[in-house]
Amino acid sequence: MIVAPWSIRHVDLSSPDAEIARDTRPVFAVFWWRSLPLGTGTYLPEQLPLNRGQLLPLASELASAQLAARLPRFGGPARATRDGRPVMNVPLNAARSSGNLLVELERLAGDASADARQLAVIICTRDRPQALAQCLARLTAQVSLPGEIVVVDNSIARTAEAAVSRFAGIRYLHEPRRGLSAARNAGIRASWLPLIAFTDDDVEPRPDWASEVVHAFSSPRVEAVTGLVLPARLDTPAQSFFQLQMGGLGGGCLPLIFDSRFFAETQALGAQVWRIGAGANMAFRRSAFDRIGLFDERLGAGASGCSEDSELWYRLLATGGTCRFEPRACVFHHHREQWSQLRSQMRAYMRGHVSALFVQAALFKHPGNRRRIFLQLPNYFVRTAFRAIRDGGGAARLQILWDEIAGWLCGLHYALRPGWRARSAPVLSAAVASAAAEAQWR
Amino acid sequence: MPYRILQIELSEPLGSFTLDAPQDGFAIVARWKDRLAGFCMVEAAPGVTIDEGQLSDLCATHFGRRVVSLEIEAALHEQRPAQSPAAAPSLSIAICTKDRPQRLARLLDSLKQVSVQSRFSAARILVIDNASVDAATRDVVAGFSDVDYVFEPRAGLDFARNAAIRNANGDLLAFLDDDVVIDPNWVDGLYAAWRSCPDAGGFTGLVLPYRLDTEAQIEFERRGGFGRGFEPKWFHAASADNPLHPVGAGVIGAGCNMAFDRSLLLSIGGFDEALDTGAPLPGGGDLDIFYRILRSGRTILYEPRYAVYHEHRESIPQLRRQYWTWGLGFMAFLAKSRRHDAALKGKQDAIIRWWLLDRLSALAGAAYRLRLREVGFIVAETWGGIVGLAGEYDRSLSRIEKIRRLSP
Numbered sequence: 001m002i003v004a005p006w007s008i009r010h011v012d013l014s015s016p017d018a019e020i021a022r023d024t025r026p027v028f029a030v031f032w033w034r035s036l037p038l039g040t041g042t043y044l045p046e047q048l049p050l051n052r053g054q055l056l057p058l059a060s061e062l063a064s065a066q067l068a069a070r071l072p073r074f075g076g077p078a079r080a081t082r083d084g085r086p087v088m089n090v091p092l093n094a095a096r097s098s099g100n101l102l103v104e105l106e107r108l109a110g111d112a113s114a115d116a117r118q119l120a121v122i123i124c125t126r127d128r129p130q131a132l133a134q135c136l137a138r139l140t141a142q143v144s145l146p147g148e149i150v151v152v153d154n155s156i157a158r159t160a161e162a163a164v165s166r167f168a169g170i171r172y173l174h175e176p177r178r179g180l181s182a183a184r185n186a187g188i189r190a191s192w193l194p195l196i197a198f199t200d201d202d203v204e205p206r207p208d209w210a211s212e213v214v215h216a217f218s219s220p221r222v223e224a225v226t227g228l229v230l231p232a233r234l235d236t237p238a239q240s241f242f243q244l245q246m247g248g249l250g251g252g253c254l255p256l257i258f259d260s261r262f263f264a265e266t267q268a269l270g271a272q273v274w275r276i277g278a279g280a281n282m283a284f285r286r287s288a289f290d291r292i293g294l295f296d297e298r299l300g301a302g303a304s305g306c307s308e309d310s311e312l313w314y315r316l317l318a319t320g321g322t323c324r325f326e327p328r329a330c331v332f333h334h335h336r337e338q339w340s341q342l343r344s345q346m347r348a349y350m351r352g353h354v355s356a357l358f359v360q361a362a363l364f365k366h367p368g369n370r371r372r373i374f375l376q377l378p379n380y381f382v383r384t385a386f387r388a389i390r391d392g393g394g395a396a397r398l399q400i401l402w403d404e405i406a407g408w409l410c411g412l413h414y415a416l417r418p419g420w421r422a423r424s425a426p427v428l429s430a431a432v433a434s435a436a437a438e439a440q441w442r
Numbered sequence: 443m444p445y446r447i448l449q450i451e452l453s454e455p456l457g458s459f460t461l462d463a464p465q466d467g468f469a470i471v472a473r474w475k476d477r478l479a480g481f482c483m484v485e486a487a488p489g490v491t492i493d494e495g496q497l498s499d500l501c502a503t504h505f506g507r508r509v510v511s512l513e514i515e516a517a518l519h520e521q522r523p524a525q526s527p528a529a530a531p532s533l534s535i536a537i538c539t540k541d542r543p544q545r546l547a548r549l550l551d552s553l554k555q556v557s558v559q560s561r562f563s564a565a566r567i568l569v570i571d572n573a574s575v576d577a578a579t580r581d582v583v584a585g586f587s588d589v590d591y592v593f594e595p596r597a598g599l600d601f602a603r604n605a606a607i608r609n610a611n612g613d614l615l616a617f618l619d620d621d622v623v624i625d626p627n628w629v630d631g632l633y634a635a636w637r638s639c640p641d642a643g644g645f646t647g648l649v650l651p652y653r654l655d656t657e658a659q660i661e662f663e664r665r666g667g668f669g670r671g672f673e674p675k676w677f678h679a680a681s682a683d684n685p686l687h688p689v690g691a692g693v694i695g696a697g698c699n700m701a702f703d704r705s706l707l708l709s710i711g712g713f714d715e716a717l718d719t720g721a722p723l724p725g726g727g728d729l730d731i732f733y734r735i736l737r738s739g740r741t742i743l744y745e746p747r748y749a750v751y752h753e754h755r756e757s758i759p760q761l762r763r764q765y766w767t768w769g770l771g772f773m774a775f776l777a778k779s780r781r782h783d784a785a786l787k788g789k790q791d792a793i794i795r796w797w798l799l800d801r802l803s804a805l806a807g808a809a810y811r812l813r814l815r816e817v818g819f820i821v822a823e824t825w826g827g828i829v830g831l832a833g834e835y836d837r838s839l840s841r842i843e844k845i846r847r848l849s850p
Binding site: 003016026042043044046047052053054056057059060061063064065067068074075088089090091092093094095096098100101102105386389390391392393 | 452453456498499501502503505506507508509510511512513514515517518519521522524637638639673674676678679680681682683685686791792795796799800803
């Protein structure tokens with residue numbers, strides 16, 4: 001049985017009288033320390049209220065993880081290892097002479113300060129004008145306005161044009177070639193700023209999102225940034241299942257550096273680039289596209305299904321680049337409402353994932369990609385089936401599992417078509433990129 | 443074979459140490475400013491010296507972040523002082539024991555400071571002598587001042603626990619098994635737990651190993667022991683993280699270190715005397731009381747500062763038998779709950795299926811890795827569970843009927 005609907009509550013633990021009151025619904029809580037997201041928790045009505053006695057140890061635990069992941073003297077910034085887990089060894093001497101940690105915490109939790117004028121925001125949309133309007137309303141109300149907002153309309157009938165015209169200063173672009181990757185690439189080509197962020201039409205960014213994205217690029221070696229994606233609502237069983245059983249679009253609140261170490265540690269199983277983030281909240285330096293090329297138009301919604309984002313991160317990490325997950329850059333995503341929508345989404349996810357693995361295998365000849373397709377994923381299917389039967393009430397999970405297996409088969413079929421694997425991702429400016437690619441990949 | 447257990451205060455210089463010739467490992471019980479902060483076990487070569495640098499690295503890996511967390515918690519407590527407490531309740535500490543005078547003496551020794559140290563309005567110790575065959579237990583108690591003694595002629599741990607409920611007068615009633623000794627901060631830990639949740643129905647605490655001298659003791663601790671972590675946990679009638687909660691009551695705590703609101707115990711009828719009956723069915727009574735308290739709507743709080751050191755089973759056959767009793771006790775408890783609490787029948791059936799399938803996959807894993815001893819443990823636990831499901835609770839009921847008739 002799937003619990004729904006949930007109340008979503010935001011709790012600022014920096015406030016002395018923070019608590020979670022009783023509720024008739026179960027509560028999905030998001031814990032903050034001012035602008036710093038600390039973590040999430042789920043509570044049934046029987047577990048409420050949460051008061052001081054319970055919140056103080058929780059706040060301490062969550063805050064200590066933030067300090068350990070962020071402060072250099074505590075071993076930060078945290079680097080990701082297998083499964084996206086951070087390594088956090090706080091040296092004992094640093095812990096002993098730690099001073100007033102609440103002051104440090106306040107410093108980390110301050111408001112966004114970066115100027116977003118160097119950031120272009122690209123929203124690709126297809127026949128969802130109402131959701132798009134909501135997204136644009138949030139974007140045009142950012143505390144620091146992005147220098148450029150580009151809407152790429154991937155519909156045939158130009159359904160987004162009217163919505164865009166209601167906002168000032170937004171560029172409208174029509175990309176008739178079907179596919180999210182094609183739309184994203186059109187947006188990149190049309191924009192001119194040094195930092196490029198992507199979000200989706202079913203997303204509502206927080207007011208400080210643009211500023212936080214820019215701030216996350218403060219280290220010059222970071223070529224890509226991803227941020228936190230929280231559920232906007234958990235009203236239906238499909239939304240609740242996607243978030244709580246399938247992990248949603250992430251939700252971890254520890255900042256992480258994904259670099260050559262993460263790539264090396266996970267490469268044997270296809271490099272777990274999907275742990276880096278979600279396409280609904282990601283950004284790149286323009287120079288990264290120069291270096292490694294654009295989104296692969298065989299991948300993504302409207303083509304193979306998804307993973308055009310993670311395949312780009314794969315290229316980035318495989319060639320020595322660094323991605324940064326910064327949860328302070330936070331957006332809210334409207335998950336699919338209907339069970340049938342969720343099912344086709346999970347099918348598309350797996351199909352896209354498998355085809356991206358094929359693309360990566362063809363590009364880099366890393367054997368881990370095939371190992372993931374032919375060993376690890378079947379293993380995951382068997383384990384998931386066993387768990388669903390063991391844990392009971394697994395009918396919904398088995399149904400979704402069936403869709404994942406179907407997606408996997410589709411992915412095989414898709415990628416094994418003649419000629420499909422021989423194609424490659426387009427490049428931003430042909431000469432520069434191909435030269436860079438030659439130099440890096442040989 | 444033996445592991446050395448080190449008590450380390452992380453806020454002071456760590457120093458170095460050398461393992462004795464037979465010791466091939468060590469365990470660390472770490473404190474930060476006197477508060478328990480973590481536990482870890484490390485394999486090492488016999489006779490090896492661990493210098494300050496190595497020890498410091500180990501502590502950074504295992505306890506560094508916990509120290510930061512404790513520092514923040516201390517700062518938050520200072521910044522946001524708790525409201526002054528309601529009048530502190532009184533505490534009774536019950537020790538149920540049978541024919542183990544030496545262990546009882548060891549435990550009573552560790553409790554000597556408790557009544558002085560305690561911030562409860564009163565703290566009395568009560569020994570329930572559960573049908574010991576000779577006077578040794580009574581003699582041990584006579585050697586301590588201010589320890590009350592009650593003889594319970596009907597053998598069975600839950601007869602003894604119910605005798606404790608009747609004979610104690612504290613508002614809170616803490617139970618200790620005779621095979622533990624308490625941590626110096628035990629009573630402060632229980633008090634802190636009560637302060638953070640005064641209306642809780644029960645409290646459970648951390649159980650650490652008293653010694654790790656034998657293969658069986660080390661193996662038990664390595665397989666998880668009684669460890670339930672160094673963060674407090676709140677348990678209620680349902681949990682968003684675990685759809686089968688509270689039927690899987692084992693996560694809540696262990697019977698060797700638990701405390702309750704005594705009036706609640708009285709109102710829900712005390713412990714089930716058909717569980718924990720010694721040799722035939724030596725377990726399940728703690729699970730049953732946790733479950734009934736949560737089902738009554740009250741909270742149980744797990745507090746790691748409220749800690750004891752437990753003397754684990756010495757030999758592998760004893761340990762195997764302990765796993766057998768875990769399976770038996772858990773399933774006997776479930777058989778009882780299915781009968782008396784039909785509202786949760788779905789969860790009860792689901793956890794039986796979960797448990798059997800989980801044992802099965804653990805068995806397959808251990809067999810695949812050719813870990814024969816592990817296979818033995820899992821088979822023992824599973825077999826215990828099957829016996830428990832196959833009418834053991836009913837057999838136990840008729841056994842205790844006989845005991846009641848013999849000594850009313």
